[in-house]
Amino acid sequence: xxxVQVKGEVLSLKPVGDYYAMTVVASGIAEQTRPGQFVAVAVxxxxxxxxxxxxxxxxxxxxxxxxxxxxEFVFAVHxxxxxxxxxxxxxxxxxxxxxxxxPFKLPAQPANCVLVGGGYGAAPLFMLSEALRRRGCRxxxxxxxxxxxxxxxxxxxxxxxxxxxxxxxxGSYGEQGVVSDVLPEVIERTRAxxxxxxxxxxxxxxxxxVAADSYNGQGIPTQxxxxxxxxxxxxxxxxxxxxxxGDDGETRMSRSCIDGPVFAGDRIRWDALGTVPSDALGAAxxxxx
Amino acid sequence: MADVTxxxxxxxxxxxxxxxxxxxxxxxxxxxxxxxxxxxxxGRELAxxxxxxxxxxxxxxxxxxxxxxxxxxxxxxxxxxxxxxxIGLQGPGIDSFLDNDLPWLADNGxxxxxxxxxxxxxxxAKLTTRLRGQPVSAIEVNISCPNVEDRGQVFACxxxxxxxxxxxxxxxxxxxxxxxxxxxxxxxxxxxIARSCVDAGAHGLSLxxxxxxxxxxxxxxxxxxxxxxxxxxGPAIRPMALRCVWQVHAALPDVPLMGIGxxxxxxxxxxxxxxxxxxxxxxxVIFNDPTAPQRISRELRVALAERGIDRLRDAIGxxxxxxxxxxxxxxxxxxxxxxxxxxxxxxxHFEEASS
Numbered sequence: 198x199x200x201v202q203v204k205g206e207v208l209s210l211k212p213v214g215d216y217y218a219m220t221v222v223a224s225g226i227a228e229q230t231r232p233g234q235f236v237a238v239a240v241x242x243x244x245x246x247x248x249x250x251x252x253x254x255x256x257x258x259x260x261x262x263x264x265x266x267x268x269e270f271v272f273a274v275h276x277x278x279x280x281x282x283x284x285x286x287x288x289x290x291x292x293x294x295x296x297x298x299x300p301f302k303l304p305a306q307p308a309n310c311v312l313v314g315g316g317y318g319a320a321p322l323f324m325l326s327e328a329l330r331r332r333g334c335r336x337x338x339x340x341x342x343x344x345x346x347x348x349x350x351x352x353x354x355x356x357x358x359x360x361x362x363x364x365x366x367x368g369s370y371g372e373q374g375v376v377s378d379v380l381p382e383v384i385e386r387t388r389a390x391x392x393x394x395x396x397x398x399x400x401x402x403x404x405x406x407v408a409a410d411s412y413n414g415q416g417i418p419t420q421x422x423x424x425x426x427x428x429x430x431x432x433x434x435x436x437x438x439x440x441x442x443g444d445d446g447e448t449r450m451s452r453s454c455i456d457g458p459v460f461a462g463d464r465i466r467w468d469a470l471g472t473v474p475s476d477a478l479g480a481a482x483x484x485x486x
Numbered sequence: 487m488a489d490v491t492x493x494x495x496x497x498x499x500x501x502x503x504x505x506x507x508x509x510x511x512x513x514x515x516x517x518x519x520x521x522x523x524x525x526x527x528x529g530r531e532l533a534x535x536x537x538x539x540x541x542x543x544x545x546x547x548x549x550x551x552x553x554x555x556x557x558x559x560x561x562x563x564x565x566x567x568x569x570x571x572x573i574g575l576q577g578p579g580i581d582s583f584l585d586n587d588l589p590w591l592a593d594n595g596x597x598x599x600x601x602x603x604x605x606x607x608x609x610x611a612k613l614t615t616r617l618r619g620q621p622v623s624a625i626e627v628n629i630s631c632p633n634v635e636d637r638g639q640v641f642a643c644x645x646x647x648x649x650x651x652x653x654x655x656x657x658x659x660x661x662x663x664x665x666x667x668x669x670x671x672x673x674x675x676x677x678x679i680a681r682s683c684v685d686a687g688a689h690g691l692s693l694x695x696x697x698x699x700x701x702x703x704x705x706x707x708x709x710x711x712x713x714x715x716x717x718x719x720g721p722a723i724r725p726m727a728l729r730c731v732w733q734v735h736a737a738l739p740d741v742p743l744m745g746i747g748x749x750x751x752x753x754x755x756x757x758x759x760x761x762x763x764x765x766x767x768x769x770x771v772i773f774n775d776p777t778a779p780q781r782i783s784r785e786l787r788v789a790l791a792e793r794g795i796d797r798l799r800d801a802i803g804x805x806x807x808x809x810x811x812x813x814x815x816x817x818x819x820x821x822x823x824x825x826x827x828x829x830x831x832x833x834x835h836f837e838e839a840s841s
Contacts, residue, residue, distance in 0.1 A: 428564075450556055
């Protein structure tokens with residue numbers, strides 16, 4: 198099923214720590230959402246001055262009930278667009294496109310999975326956890342944030358997972374430090390087979406490095422959802438690119454909206470993030486311009 | 487061109503029978519609305535949101551000879567009613583385009599206007615040659631590119647360089663395929679460049695490409711875009727685009743124009759048609775609303791019907807004609823006119839109003 202555009206309605210907007218969780222009545226999106234996919238939300242109204250959609254990972258969906266399908270996403274107020282979203286009230290109209298992007302890949306056989314979330318980047322991990330557990334996988338969480346108010350989903354994680362490790366930069370909750378500090382111990386203790394993560398790029402890089410170094414350098418695979426800024430979310434604007442190695446071994450500037458947001462960690466060119474590596478497809482042609 | 491009596495919106499008629507077809511220098515489009523280059527990739531991603539056969543067609547992202555990686559990120563900055571982009575013409579190159587993208591458009595019955603871009607006059611000539619025998623409805627020549635043979639001077643900013651590209655394209659153009667030159671607004675006299683392109687053989691003109699801008703991050707106090715400058719697009723540039731269409735249509739009334747720049751609604755599109763555009767292209771609005779191409783086509787049809795215009799062609803350039811008084815359809819309701827006006831007013835007697 199292709200993504201759909203829904204002129205939906207705000208069902209609820211709840212503050213969650215330093216974040217907001219918005220639930221939108223958006224029939225047609227909920228039914229086909231898989232963990233790791235996202236929605237692109239229009240802000241400032243049909244005649245508003247902010248044209249670019251804001252992309253948010255989908256936290257939860259309910260595909261039936263009195264309201265029809267609903268979709269919940271989590272956001273922080275960073276600028277005018279998210280401030281506009283935070284000022285919505287129940288029954289306000291809202292324009293949502295989704296579900297978009299490639300979801301997390303799931304192990305074909307039961308496996309031990311560590312799910313790592315940074316801040317509200319943890320949002321898509323709870324649907325993922327449910328999907329993994331339905332497949333008989335063990336799930337352990339590592340959640341980190343700057344401080345306790347920015348940890349997202351602590352209670353849900355405790356309820357769902359075999360274990361949860363928390364880190365905060367200021368030590369206001371869990372261990373003081375960052376997720377990659379505690380991840381080696383979690384991988385070893387849970388005999389992890391795979392690491393899933395969502396959060397800022399620097400965190401993903403550190404998580405991938407820990408996973409690659411685990412088991413005395415043998416390493417385990419990672420599935421990482423990136424947070425590149427997007428304009429359209431549907432694959433036409435070419436702004437959300439990052440260097441990714443394809444099946445043919447060639448590096449391309451890949452769109453995180455269509456080719457991601459979930460990538461296998463070993464396909465991302467960590468050495469060249471934020472740049473166009475000179476060996477990327479078509480990099481040579483840029484010299485002329 | 488038929489004379490049109492503009493009716494007021496109170497006389498709205500159902501839009502079903504508005505003739506939306508338009509002649510773009512021999513390319514008979516079924517609808518005047520196209521996707522703008524660089525805002526629709528090669529069409530495929532938008533098929534989930536639009537019936538692309540129902541609009542005029544897809545203007546592809548500019549195709550070059552070799553694959554191009556594009557520039558580093560950040561490539562985009564949101565600005566008031568618009569955005570800046572600095573993509574750097576990321577694309578797969580002509581070989582992959584002909585193998586994958588153009589066949590998809592043809593197989594799905596979508597009219598393809600292929601945008602081509604190069605770094606030298608010869609690049610454009612070679613690209614045009616590669617389009618021979620291909621299912622191409624029209625060629626749009628993106629001349630807003632630096633010319634490596636002239637210290638990176640942008641072709642579109644110089645009348646002679648623009649003409650050189652268009653001549654090279656025309657020498658190699660497949661028979662029956664119209665060539666549109668897409669002009670930059672960042673020039674002193676757009677009519678001069680327009681005239682030079684037409685003299686060099688362009689069948690039509692696309693107006694306008696983005697205009698250069700900069701946005702600065704007030705936290706880091708550095709430019710937001712990795713490429714420093716970017717192309718400004720969106721409703722913020724609509725009046726400027728409309729002015730370009732107006733000026734060029736006034737100077738070259740027989741040259742078909744594609745109006746581009748910040749079109750968000752059918753009424754916006756109608757402004758361009760009235761200013762002299764035969765077709766319109768919608769771009770940045772697609773990022774806001776992926777269903778915009780078909781929606782705007784629908785809204786334009788309704789807008790024409792509401793004004794009693796049953797052929798789009800009759801509205802092209804209509805704003806250049808002397809103002810027309812809105813005349814109700816039935817202009818002679820009984821009692822409005824006096825066959826024999828009396829020479830003097832009649833005496834009126836008053837009485838107390840009864841309750």
